[in-house]
Amino acid sequence: ACSAGGVKSSAAPQSGAKTLVIDTSFDLKTADPGRTYEPTGLFVGKAVYETLLTFDGSDVTKPVPALAESYTLSDDGKVLTLKLKQGATFADGSPVTADDVVFSLTRVRDMKGTPSFLLDGVEVAKTDDSTITLTSKSPNPALPYILPNPALGVLNSKVAKEHGATTDSGDKAEQYLNSASAGSGPYTIESFNLTSQVVLKANPKYYGTKPSYDRVVIRNVEAATQKLNIQRGDSQVALNLSGDQVTGMPSTLQVKKTASANVIFLLANQDSAVSKATPNAKFVEALRKGVDYAGLLELAGEGSTQAPGIIPSQLLGALPADQAAKRDVEGAKAALAASGVSNPTVKLEYPSELTVNGLSFQPLAERIQANLKEVGITVDLAPAPVTTALDNYRNGKEELGLWYWGPDYPDPSDYLAFLPGKLVGLRAGWKDGAAKDISAAGDKAATAIGDEARKAAYAEVQQKLNEGGPFIPLIQPSQNIVTAASVSGLEYHPVWTVDVADLTAK
Amino acid sequence: MTVSGADAPGAAPAAAPRGGRGRVRRHPLARFLLRRVLIAILLAWGITLVTFVLTNLVPGDPAAANLGQRALGDPAIVAQWRHEHGLDKPLPQQYLIHLQGLLQGDLGTSQQSHRPVSQDLAETVPATLELAGAAILVSLVLGVAFGVVAALRRDRLTDHALRVLSLIGISVPTFWLALVAFYVFFYRLQLTPGSGRIDPGLTAPPPVTGLATVDSALAGQWDVFASAVGHLLTPALVLALYTIGLLTRFTRSAVLEVLGQDYVRAARAKGLPGRVILFRYVLRSALVPIITVAGLAFGSLLSGTVLVEAIFAWPGVGQYAYKSATTLDLPAVMGVGLVVGGVYLVINLIVDVLYGVIDPRVRLQ
Amino acid sequence: MTRRLPEAWRQPLAIVGGAVAIAWLVIALAAPWLAPHDPLAQDLPRLAAPGPGHWFGTDQLGRDILSRVLYGARVSIPLTLMLVALSVLVGGLLGACAGYFGRWVDETIMRVADLVFAFPTVILAMVVAAALGASLANAVLAVLVVAWPAYARVTRGLVLGVREREFVLSGRLLGFSVWRSLRVDVLPNVTGPVLVLATLDIGTALLLLSGLSFLGLGAKPPSPEWGAMVAGGVEVFDSWWVATFPGLAILTVVLAFNFLGDTLRDALDPRTARAIKERAL
Amino acid sequence: MLDITDLRVAIGGRDVLGGVDLSLQQGQVHGLAGESGSGKTMTGLAVLGLLPHGARATGTIALEGRDLLGLPQKELNKVRGGEVAMVFQDPATSLHPMLTVGRQLTEHMRHHLKLGRAQAREKAVELLGKVRIPGPSEAFGRYPHQFSGGMRQRIAIAIALACEPKVLIADEPTTALDVTVQAGILRLLRGLCDDLGLAVLLVTHDLGVMSSVADQVSVMKDGLVVETGPRAEVLRSPAHPYTRSLLDSLPDAPAPFAAEPADGAAERSQEDRRADGKSA
Amino acid sequence: MTTLDIRDLVVEHRSPGRPVVRAVAGASLTVSPGEVVGLVGESGCGKSTLARAVCGLHPAAEGEITFGGRQVTPLGLRRRALTEIQMVFQDPYASLNPRRRVGDQIADGLRTGGDTTSAPADLLERVGLPREFAGRHPHEFSGGQRQRIAIARALAARPRLLIGDEPISALDASAQAQVARLMRDLAVDSGAGLLFISHDLSVVRLIADRIAVMYLGKIVEVGPTEEVWADPRHPYTRALLGAIPQPDGLGVLPAELPGDVPDPADPPPGCRFHPRCPHVMDVCRVKEPDFGPAACWLHAPE
């Protein structure tokens, strides 16, 4: 069936081409930016698509221009105006236009894919060929922080439409976008396999600085194997090593340990129909004082930090480290006694196979179980596959839950979900009106404008949450990235982990 | 009165050999195949039903596994997602729709990968078949050889040693062995290549069969071929250890049993050399039970891949099945069930055909 | 068979197997007295290499692996034995009915068994375990679902052989009811080989069970189940002792029962041995 | 021709044969009778060196002066099939079910006699004709299961005769067959013995069979030959009490329908009486 | 009267993937109380099938079997009502349950026969075994002893008809005649009929009052034993008798019957024996002789 052999050579790698091998445990469902929301998907999306704004390196406090060369937010925080950069081109050489931007953003919002909430209630309009306005119904100071999300990458609308892209749920372009790229990023997709590997190649038509590596192979590899691979030189980057796994790495490898923006927390259900013990405020206090935070940090490894509040340390409004809870066994026992609950037995549910930054929930849960036993609280562990566990979590049926929250966008407003009656609050059985003062503090924070005001408002929300809320923030595990000596320029980013284009070969 | 045959008493005029005469009947092979196909269809239907019922027994909601935490909070998105995947219909109707799709050759769309399940399977199944096929090949060669040696050296040291070794082979937990092998050979001794099917620096050959070794050989990419073989070696051996042990035990007893048969004694009484007796008389008969077991063993190899693939990052159907089962990806689980059940049936069919090839009693009814 | 048993016991492998199996049973019974530490206490240094005080090292949570391995015997061995007993019971009864009654009973039972056979065991067990939720009890149930057909097949084959034996017919001719015939004439004559098969299968069952736990579908933490312990060791490759010792525990138990079963099978008379062989171990 | 003296066989420490003496003559059928387990089969197997795993044999088995017990394997292989051949009891199991009759007939011919394929085939077809298999050339390509029991035993005899052996050991060649078929096989054996001058050792427990074809008769009990002599003598006036008890236990029946020579078969049986005269 | 009456019985074996085998193809036979009937024929001619059909172990495809006027019904899932017919099987090693004491197995028979007065040991005595054997397991006995025990068990049920399906053919020559005689005596003494199946004519001759000769599913000749023995009329009976080698020390080779029993799945047309018959006539090839006592055109009734 093979015809002439002349064409074959094009499949073989050109000599001198630089290949970078990245090992990661895949959490990947698609390469369609309008649907992607998983870490690996965002990682790929960042390399293949460009967004209007972005962040510089790992600094998430200030959005910087990308496809848009500048932006202004109106004083009421409702209208964001962006000026498009000239000269940007897609992988097929055609220019990036305001129409492409409008189409892409509208598509994300109206297709009702996973990331559509990012633009909930945001109207996208083109004022002229180089100006875009985004209008929200209520003040939306977070919008500039939302726009860098790779899910909001700009598609080549012409190509996408040819392959079935529409701005409603009838969109059919995913198939195509999983095999090719319609973006303007530094890389294009060479091959895409959800379960084994994704191969990127440098976009020859890229208008910006050419990336250092011509070819990037992203492989789906278990954390343990990632470690072996990188030590053997089989790969150059390993993304998901746990704290234990990076200890004792040979000096020839660079290990970058950064506290991730993921916060692991414990939730105690406030619904008395779900539990007799956990709605009791004193009982929650006993939990809070009973957990051995230092012990958990030990499990998570070097580089991880205790989370003082629900907002991770990188973000505006995070609580200072000295406000973190401390273990106090006697205090916990006292609180337990005061709660009036005797010989409590509670069920701790958590996703068994989930790992956050290479850290498995399993040992954490076992540690917490052991900690609370010392206090006099019996914890039954109820691990379940994510699917099953999520179901109970989402329906607010978990007595105790161990989960994590990663920022959808690096702005504290993302964390208002933890308030009573809100997304996560409801999962803890915390109904609207259950804690009026906390809700009020949240409303204040949501509308505060100006960094200082927002900082103070969010700090107050968290302090109140820590006093009377059902959540016990535990730790921010360390994101440990190991790279071969030959790779430099690596920065950890809380949203897309690593920007491949930043990496350079020494 | 006619007296016939009086002058040739022993000539046995009508004594045609049995089977030489007979009315025209439907060919036994055709009947056999028909029955097989009917059973296969029944089995396939059973598989869909079982997977459907099982996956719907799960307390979880597939939407939860497939949508982000934020999106889950938005009922509109959840409803939209459920509608897209037909989960808003009553269960029996969902099942019927699925069956209808199957009849049209459509395995449905995977909830996780958003791709046709058939496409996912087309990528993962060959990888697993390559692994399991290599393992069964290795086990057949080694297992049969060991078994024959053990039988011929019966009750001597070699036999005892092989017995202990084969029992160890069937006793080692595959998942543990995979771990140990990977740690020792790849990490400590740096002898074997790492995870995956080929070195990441190489470009995969154009898929023809889906088997990396065959495809690279077809494309004449010998560096890729070497890499593919190297990557295949350790997992295949790990997987094969159990079947090697099994086949060794089995071949030994099959050969011993045949050695005790009259016809072997008769062959020895004819003064034939031992080699001829072994290969022509003994192995031929022993092959029938051996291929039966090899067929069964192939099934257990497919199981074993689930445990081995994760450790060697082998992009096979085992990993896919694991992921699908834990994320309640109903179409994917059903697809895996059907394909794997199909493989089982095909293997059975091959075994049956081999019976016919080996044994004229089967072939000639 | 009974007469030949002593011969079987004279085999060195059977002795080794028997001794190891008994040792493990003793460990399972006496773990609380044998274990130097509380298997759940997280009070030792984490990931300490084997050494005095913790001869098998410690795991990620600072628990003593030796104690956990010893206690693990209390989790795995009784469950495995129970699992095999249940499989024998369910599979044996269904197989006996299929073989004895024939016709549609046989067809129905054996087609269902075929169905189960058509799935690779681990995948089916995985789906069942996932469907029922992860717990050891459910893992046992899952393995039961995939294990019974093997016994059903063997028992059916044996019963088919015995059913036409002349003493069974004689019984029927004397007016035995079907059930009496099954109970008095058929079942006692197939139990021997089925039990040998069961011994052979203890190993396989343990492998499956620990395999499921390895995949996270079996034992619930912090219970010291060996398969789950191996899984824990995967994450900390470098600390080889975490995965090695529980793995060796599985290996020795399985090996012991395989040694025993293998010898027993050799001691069986050839006819029943052949029937058993149909089911490749 | 073949002289067995003081043959002792022990299996696993147990004496199975305790000093057997037998002597076979060219052109004569030597019948070996005895109850089950008395060691008849073992005697036959010992001649060919085919004793079961773990057996030890002592004594001498002299084939024209050569002691077979002392022969190296290679030499013994030449004797097997080439000089001494054996036919086993059950024709259903003594032919390989998966090899054609022709193959089983020719392969030792080609090995011992170094014949070419075509030559061997020609000879095989001739042999099949000689043992009266209908359509010998088609039969050559068939498999054993396509033949009836009697035919299979004929084929087994043809295989045994293929390399023109001097001694044929037939271990209960008719026990598994019906009387009517048995008669044919017995006639065949007798004829071959007379025509080819074979020495035949016919193992049987049926004294009737013994009486109709054997020239010499030996009776075994518990691994020992208790009586040997010409047929008429042993069967009519047994010397050993065991032989007598064997004869007594038979239903003493007059020959049925006093030989009415109406059909050819009966005529033929009368002709064969000359065999009796010759041996007497 | 408790007479066994088999009329035009046809029994077929069906197995998947194979042609239907008419193992018994229209056979008629009667056995009266106190009478011993010997059934002889070559291997595969359908003797066992006939015997099993009489016990209800195979259903009759055509024809009927009655016993004392009652229809014999095939043995299904229900317990057997007609325990007045008992059978002794061929293989002594399979005829007793290896896991139960022989006394218990005989006691089953006693219970069936409603016999509350006899003990198993009494029956052992009747078949010539020591009383204390009742406590032993079957593996402690020789083939002949086992066969006696099987007879004892059958007799314990007080049958009106006893069937022996080659009960002696697996025994040593020395035991055969003894066991056969024992069986005859016990059956006749208890007033039961005996259908004795064997391929060994000389033993049948010893005990049978009448002989039936079967060929390829049909009974070709029936008659009083002495008559058949001395003056067989059917050519097949003649061949069968002529093939018996005599232990007379004379060296007479038995007569040979050419050919084999044809495949019962595909019997020859006309008289089933015609391809092997030395007296074959034209009529034999086309028309089946379906009359008795000798089903042969040579002896066709006028």
Ligand SMILES: Nc1ncnc2c1ncn2[C@@H]1O[C@H](COP(=O)(O)OP(=O)(O)OP(=O)(O)O)[C@@H](O)[C@H]1O
């Ligand atoms: N493989 C064996 N291992 C040990 N003993 C054996 C073996 N084969 C036979 N024997 C014993 O050797 C003795 C003689 O057996 P052999 O087969 O020669 O008897 P036979 O006279 O041929 O009997 P039959 O008439 O039953 O064929 C018997 O006591 C038997 O138990």
Ligand SMILES: Nc1ncnc2c1ncn2[C@@H]1O[C@H](COP(=O)(O)OP(=O)(O)OP(=O)(O)O)[C@@H](O)[C@H]1O
């Ligand atoms: N269960 C069965 N299924 C199919 N065919 C059978 C079955 N039992 C017997 N037959 C066939 O029916 C025919 C008669 O068998 P049957 O056993 O009645 O013969 P028999 O006269 O008892 O022979 P034997 O002397 O060998 O016991 C044979 O050709 C046999 O192959």
Ligand SMILES: [Mg+2]
């Ligand atoms: Mg013998």
Ligand SMILES: [Mg+2]
């Ligand atoms: Mg019979």
